[in-house]
Amino acid sequence: MINLVLFGPPGAGKGTQSENLINKYQFVHLSTGDLLRSEIKAGTELGQKAATLMDQGILVPDEVVIGMIENKLQAHRNAKGFIFDGFPRTVKQAEALDKLLSQYGENISLMVALEVPDQELLTRLLERGKSSGRPDDQNETLIAKRIEEYNNKTAPVADFYKKQGKFHPVHGVGSIEEIFNNICAEIDKVDGSTH
Numbered sequence: 558m559i560n561l562v563l564f565g566p567p568g569a570g571k572g573t574q575s576e577n578l579i580n581k582y583q584f585v586h587l588s589t590g591d592l593l594r595s596e597i598k599a600g601t602e603l604g605q606k607a608a609t610l611m612d613q614g615i616l617v618p619d620e621v622v623i624g625m626i627e628n629k630l631q632a633h634r635n636a637k638g639f640i641f642d643g644f645p646r647t648v649k650q651a652e653a654l655d656k657l658l659s660q661y662g663e664n665i666s667l668m669v670a671l672e673v674p675d676q677e678l679l680t681r682l683l684e685r686g687k688s689s690g691r692p693d694d695q696n697e698t699l700i701a702k703r704i705e706e707y708n709n710k711t712a713p714v715a716d717f718y719k720k721q722g723k724f725h726p727v728h729g730v731g732s733i734e735e736i737f738n739n740i741c742a743e744i745d746k747v748d749g750s751t752h
């Protein structure tokens with residue numbers, strides 16, 4: 558079983574690459590961004606609270622996303638592997654994930670970190686904002702706030718996995734296919750060494 562953390566700043570290509578990775582490896586896809594957006598769409602209390610924060614580019618509380626992930630792990634006990642997209646986003650979330658997986662005798666196999674310069678992130682997100690309707694993609698100030706949240710709270714998560722020897726950086730600028738092939742090469746290295 559391969560459990561992959563797909564990591565990177567907002568707009569790095571996590572959601573984009575996840576789609577292709579699911580097709581190839583039959584991972585169960587767990588995107589906290591998608592889970593939160595479906596709560597917002599359904600108009601739940603959790604969704605209403607999350608929307609206020611997300612619309613300002615701020616992370617939602619750790620307890621909320623950890624609870625969502627726990628429910629999903631329980632619902633997919635027979636999965637071949639998981640791809641964690643946009644989670645963990647804080648060290649507290651990373652510690653909680655290790656704990657949850659250990660209850661199933663599992664652990665994170667690797668973290669693939671997509672590396673993309675800030676200017677490129679801004680261009681991509683503003684472009685997506687023209688059609689996505691996502692409030693958090695609409696202007697430069699908000700996107701800058703999301704990148705600031707990433708640098709302050711999320712970037713330290715990379716060190717957490719570096720210490721475990723699981724950190725695999727991949728250059729995230731170029732064609733989607735080229736980046737996909739480089740991610741697969743990292744997964745296959747780890748997958749091969751576990752057999």
Ligand code: B4P
Nearest residue numbers: 567568569570571572573589590615616617643646681685
């Ligand atoms: P997410 O939904 O995770 O939002 P994201 O980081 O913007 O998405 P992603 O990074 O997957 O987008 P992609 O690059 O694929 O989170 C949204 C919000 O939810 C957060 O700000 C936070 O408030 C909250 N949240 C989520 N998880 C949380 C957690 N664990 N804890 C607390 N809060 C949490 O796509 C970007 C664009 O780039 C696309 O238009 C794509 O087409 C384009 N693109 C992709 N690859 C490209 C390439 N190679 N070249 C050119 N363009 C490319």
